Every structure is written in C-alpha cells, then in structure tokens.
Amino acid sequence: MLTIGLAYFAGPPALRALDRRVFGCPQTTALTVLTSPSGLAPTIELVEGYERWTASRDGGCAAVDAYVYATPDIAATAAVSRSWATEENNIVNPARDVGPRPDVWFPDSDVEVQRLEERIRTREIVEDTTIAVSPVILAVRSDARKQLPEQVPPWPQIVEQADAAGLGVVRADPNISVLANVATAALYGPAGTGGRAVERVIGRSLDRDQYPLPADSPDVLCRYRQLEAPEAAVVMSERDMVRFNRGLALGGSCGAADRPHVGADQLVALYPQDLALAQQLVRFGWTPEGSRRAVAVRDLQRWLGDEPGRRALEDAGLRPVGAAVAPASFAAAGAQQDPARTPVQLAPAAVDATRNAFVQARRTSRVLVALDVSGSMKEPVPPTSATRLQAVAEGVGRAVVRARGDNEVGLWLFPADVSGRGTRRVVPVGPLDDGRRGAIVAELGRATPGGDTPLFDATAEGVLELGPSNDSTVTKLIVVTDGEDTTSTRAPDDLLTVAREGKVRVFVIAIGGTSCAARPLESLTADTGGACYAEIPSGVGPRVTQIIDD
C-alpha cells in the first residue's frame, strides 16, 4: 500500500492533473492575510501568485484559499494587543470592527509592532522578518526630468530646485504614512531646521492641484493620476512609482488598475539618499504550530524567499532581499536597475520626533465650523434622550477646547432663524485663545434646532468668508449636517463653482444616516481637497479635532 501511495504522490504530474479534473480538488486551507491600505494591491498580487503556484504543483488545485484585507497598522496593533479577542460586553470587538483574525500580516512598517508591550509582542508575534525593501524616492515626469540637475542633490536641495523649476513637490502626511515620515526626516536635513521652508513648498503644491489633506500615500497618487497635466514631483516609494508606470492598481480610492504610463507620461525616480523602507512579514502565535494554517504561512514565507516568490515581489514593485531576478524590469519602469537600498532602522521615538517636527513646521489652520441647527437636529440619539444637536454641540465644543492654540477657528449656525434661511455668524474666525474657546462653547450651548436646511447657501458663504489658503495658513470649512438642502437659493452646480474657485478645503461631516454619496457632497469635498465623513454624533468631536489640527 505504501508503494502504491508513493507511486501516486510521486507519480507523473499528468496523473495528478487527471485525477483532479475527474474527482475535483481537495479542501483548501483558509488563510487570512492582513496588510495596510497602501499595501493592499501588491499583497493581493503576491498571495494570488502563491495560490497559482500551489495550484501548479497539484494538478491545478490551489492548496490555499487566501482572503486579503487591509487596515491601518495602528488599528491592527490595537487589535493584536487584545489578542484579537472580543471583550465580554461586545463593545471592543476586532472581528467586527477591524476584520477576521489574521494568520500573517504585511504591515507598512514594524514601528507599531515595536510599540507593543514586550510581553504582548513575545506572546502574540512569533516572527517579524524583512522580505523585501523599497527605496524612498522623488518621482518626476520624464519630460520634466531635465529641469532638475543630472547629479541629484540631497533632499532639502532637490525640493528647493523642484520649486524653483515650477514643478512643486507633494508628499503624504507624515502623521499617517511611515514613508512620508521617513522622507520628512531627510527633507528637514540633519539639523532638522529646514522644516518651514519645505512645508511652504509642499503646502503650496498640495493646494495648487487640490490634493487631499490629510493624505496617505495612495491618496496622493490617486489625485496625481486624476489630474490631466500633473506637474508636481512626488515623494513616494519606488514600489508605488513602478506600479504607477506599469499601470498596476495603486490602492486607496483609485484602487483599480490603469493604463501603463510610458514616454513623457512616465515617472522617473530620483534617489537623493540611500534610504529604503523594509517590507515586513509578521507571523502570529495564535495560529497553532502544526495546524494547516501555520503550515501554509510557512510555505508562503518559504516561497517568497525562493525564485518564484522573489519574481512575484519584483512584479509587485518590491526589491526582494537577496539577489535580484529581473533587475532590468525596474529600469523599464522608470527606476534605477540596482540602486543603493539600505533599509532604515525605524524606532518609534524617531518617528514621533519627526511627527512633532512636522507639526511645528507645517502651516496652521484657519477653520470655520458651520453647524446645521435645522428641525431634524431635534431627533433623539438612542439610547440617550439627547438630541442630535446636543450630542454634536458637545462634541464640537470638546474639539475646540482640545485643538492646538496656534490655529484660528470660528462658528456659524444655519439656518439663521425659523424662516429656515441664512446663517448666524455667532463667533468670527480668529486665534483660538481661551476667550474664543469659551465663546464657541457658550454659543453651542445656546443653539436650538428649528427650521429648514440652507446647506448650499451656508457652504458657499463660508467659502467666501474664509478666502484662499496661503504659504502660512490653510483654510478649511467644516460643515456638520444631518440632511439634504431644502431652502437654498443656490443650485448644486453654483455651489460647486464657488467652492472650486474659492480655494478653500471643504470638509463635510454627515450624521443621522446622511450619506457622503449624496449630491453634491462627494464632488464638493473631492474637488476642493477636503473630505466627507459619515459619523455617528459621538464621532463628530474627534473628527473636528483631527481636521483642525491636521
């Protein structure tokens, strides 16, 4: 029987293929793979490549059925710290709020892993290893390359030169993106003194083409891809640039694949410094050793180190650890064939220091909060008896008290009165000192709901009141509403025209089931570099703080 068994398993692949075709495939091993939002598309490609490879070994039957999903590293780490378990009261429930418990994780970096308490880290994480790297680069359109020096200078100088050439520079938010954080440390220079000049250039460039704020790396690339004639040089990973040029999916809001970018349209990589980010693979202790899942994870890890896996990493835009398989493919996609790529040793303290330096160097915010006080804000917020307006007003009040004092903030209410029209300009925009904080909280406490919703008029007038951003200040309008416009004199298209021309970033916080897909909120926020957030009333305060401070 042993001989027969060996003959079957070691027999010709054709026999196995025939068997699978006639009798079907055996049960697959379900594998749960977690990654970051910016890593979703390449991770799906890697895992699907692994599935195909297992299928090629077993008559076309894949050994695993992998499910890949994304969540920010910080949310994943919070779930890891609780062993991904649901607490008794069901309030903390990572399986519901984050996703299924993963067997393997491809994080953006291991910074958040390092922040875990050591006892938790050693209990839950059995391996945290580097499988590939990607250099941090400045990407420019190939037809603009000649506007920059042939010999690439260090980061602070290349930004100056890109600005002087009229290109500008855009970059993701260093508070969100680890790549942007690492690049920012280099941009500010060894002494860390060049921050304000750099942020002036970046802020101006972000405003010019309405890049979203705050933005993760995929959001920046999405906006770049939407522009008819993008000019700015982009701080990004070599991986993303290669993917952009190859027409692969980028992640974020424009996740789908695109046409390849060639010729003048192609991005080319400049390497101002030997600076690279490591791509980690993290295995968890809760996947029992010896189980089918654990065996599958180890097999995936082994495959990534062998030639088929290394080739898959390169196809996804990553440089595998060890010898390259097809370095010329990078050169064809705008990268250097074999650049220096020493992975940076990331420490949480260094990342935090860069975040603090960025907060000091970036532009301050000039913010107007326009709060809907129409009749529908009388609706109760279960399980409490508080109205929507009371819940939201409390949240906005807390946000204003918490926000950084170097910002300017004001408050309007709409409608102005029971006529259901106009706005009440209760606290003008000005420095956020204790007096203004107190005035805003007092006005929020006095607000009463009633009347219709002149949403479009209030938004347009708010944009006109704030005026455009400049080198030192970014202007933001925050509209908090629970419904559709009912009484404005302006049509949706008129509002969009005012908003686009006004150069003010418009943020909408939609509550009470109002969808961000509602017309014209989607265009209004996307076209101005703002954002729309659907929140429950208790989520409004933290969101307002974030918009003011980011």
Add this chain to the structure above:
Amino acid sequence: MYVAVVGVALCLCLVAWLLAATRPTPVASWTGELVILSGRDDSTGKQRQARVDLWNEVHPEIPASIVELSGNADQQRNEMVRRAQDPAGRVDIYNLDVTWTAEFAENDYIVPLSGVPTDDFLSRPLDTCLYEPRFDGIPFSGEQLWALPFNTDAGLLYYRADLVAPPASWDMMVTETRRVLESPDHDPLLEAGYTTQLDNYEGLTVNVLEALRDVTTTIKVDESGRLPFDGRDLKEVVDRFRVRNENDDGNQRENAKVMLPTSIGYEEQRSTEAMREGKTLFLRNWPVTYRTLTARSGESSAAEREFKVAQLPGGSVLGGQNLAVARHSAHPEAATELVRFLTNAPSQRALFVNGGFAATRRTVYDNKDVKAAIDYAGELRSAVENAEPRPEGPCYARFSKILRDAVTAALRGDGSLPDDLVEQLDAALNCRPAP
C-alpha cells in the same frame, strides 16, 4: 494501477467515514452559554439581540450571546471558516449566508438537524438549507437538513411612480427611460434610467445572475452540474451594464442614458442614495431599502418623490441567511432549540415587522397585522417564491470571485470577457481545476 489506487483510497475513506459516523458526539448539556456567530446587526433597535434577550429570560440556565462579525460578507465567511477549522473555536451557531450552507455542510463544519418540522417555511429559503454531501464530487448520503432559514431576501425593482409605470421587461425599462429622458422638460436632476450594485463584491454576482435569469430564464445548473448559460449570454449582460467609454462610438455611448455610469462603484447604500436624490427612474435593491427610500425628512423639500416597488422583470436570485449548529458545539441540543426559537413564527414576525428582516414562514405573510404594518409584504413574498437560488456548491465563493472579477474587468475595460469564462465558472463551481 490508477483504478487500484482509487479503490484503496475508497476503502480507506469508507473506514474513515464509518469511524466518523460512530464517534461519540459531545454530551448534550443544558447548562453553559451558547455563542452565535453572526454579521453585524444594523436593524433598528437590534432586533436579533432582542430575540436573544427573550431566549435568555426563558432559559437563564443556558443564555446565548451574539458575537458580531464585520458587515462585509467576505470577512464574515473568512472568520467563520477560521473558527470552524479550529476545534477550540467556541461557536455553537453560525448565521450563514444562504450560499455558504453547502460549503459548511460539505466540510463538516456544521451538523445536520433532525426531527425539526419545516412545513411552514417558504420552499425557496428552505431549499437553501438542504444539501447532499459528496465524495469526490459524487453525492452519497442523501439530502439532509443542515440549517433553518433565519431571514430571506429577494431583489426588488424600485421605480419613480410619479414618472413611470413598472416595466414588465428590460426592453420596456429602456423604452420608458428614453421616453422620460428625451422629453424636453424632464426633471433636470434625472441622469439615467437605472442604477444598481456593480462594485466588485457579492452584490455584483447577484446582479449578473439576475440579469442572466432575464436573458436565459433560469440560472439553475443541470443534472451534470453544468451552468445553463454561455459566453454570449454573459456578454449580453455585460452590454446591459456597461456604459461605453470615450473610445467607443456615439451610438454605444447612448447606454449612459439607461445605466447610471457611477453604478460601477455602487453597493447597496450608494445606489439607494442615487435613486433617493432623483438621479434615476429605477433601482434594483433588497427589501430593506423600502424604508430608506420612503422615509420623510420632516422638513419641507422639493425633493419628496414617489417611490413604489415591483418585482424585477426577470425575477430575482435568492438572498438571506440560515442558522446552523456548529460541529464543535458543546451544547448541540440546546443550540438546535435556539435555532428553532429564532426561526419560529413569533420571532419571524417580530424580526420582520420591527427590524425589516424578510420572514421565512408562510404564516407570517398571512398575518393581517403583518400585512397592515408592511405594505410591500405581498410583493416581497411573490418575489421570494419566484426567486432562484444562486448556483449551489461547496466552492461557490470561488465561482463568485471568478465571475465578478471578469465582469468588473469587462465593465471597466472594453467589454470583452475571457473566451473560456463559462468553462472556468463550471470548473470552479464543481471544485475542479481551471481548464
């Protein structure tokens, strides 16, 4: 030699099956706690939890709790499979999407139910609870009951009753769309005739299968497990849904007036919003949408529109969820009793009237209080009774992924589909390697 190998393998499997059949089942116990694994409950007042609370009042010796999973169906399935493959998973009841019941039965994640009366259940939802396990693709043990229908679902056609009549066919819908949109004084907010869910998720599979029903009259696989449609049928469906891009000629771009172009990124909520805002005349969606569409804001508005509901021209595919008892449950008898409690007539009535979960029992639809409370109940029952299940099989998830990935590429690209797509789908559904 191959026959010998297969023969030996069959003998070994028979022994394994006999061992499994005679292995001791967990000792039935009526003390402890029952855990229900279920997707997020977004119904008003958490009606499922309310029924579980009632169970707990009556059975304090074995209270139940719902462990909620993500609202995303793919994530739900993944986590349920993960826990099912873990003997220490501590789950007693799974709330399964109707398309997963076969997979869970085939892989021994759930146990069959016996001695449970099923006469009152609507036949279509009940059919999704029946499955005959297979050995090497061959059914071998007779059809068994593996779950009870918790709630059912069928796609409905919502339409602007102030502007159009309910269409009896896709062609009539196109005609009505042209009549209204080509009128010089039509509502300027109207952008197209129809919207639905065409984002790349299970909703797209549902929409494609429903359109295939309209094109081919059925999506039921034949006795040899083959799909009843071919590549031309699939192409016709893609042509219905695809809005031509700038590379197509002028005539082809006309489809933008029939299909709202942004539907390609829509799931249930976003398509409902488009209809609610007056962008389209027709919307395909589930019954729960009725409440959203007909809710009034309470403020004066020019945007109050008249929405009514009808059956989809070609009929719907069946949605819904089934409750099944986990193989590893330490309390299988109590779990079965809780499944019966959550699917009995009073529970079904409460979940339908208070939470909008479409009931699975006939007597609920016959109840006059229910008819008074839910004015679309009659249309819904007809739609459910006329609905067809999605193709059944333990590898349905793979089938669905191949179908929606191919259709997504066609909708976003030049409209072409892989030449061997139907062969790929046939193979996937039957758990066989791709051709």
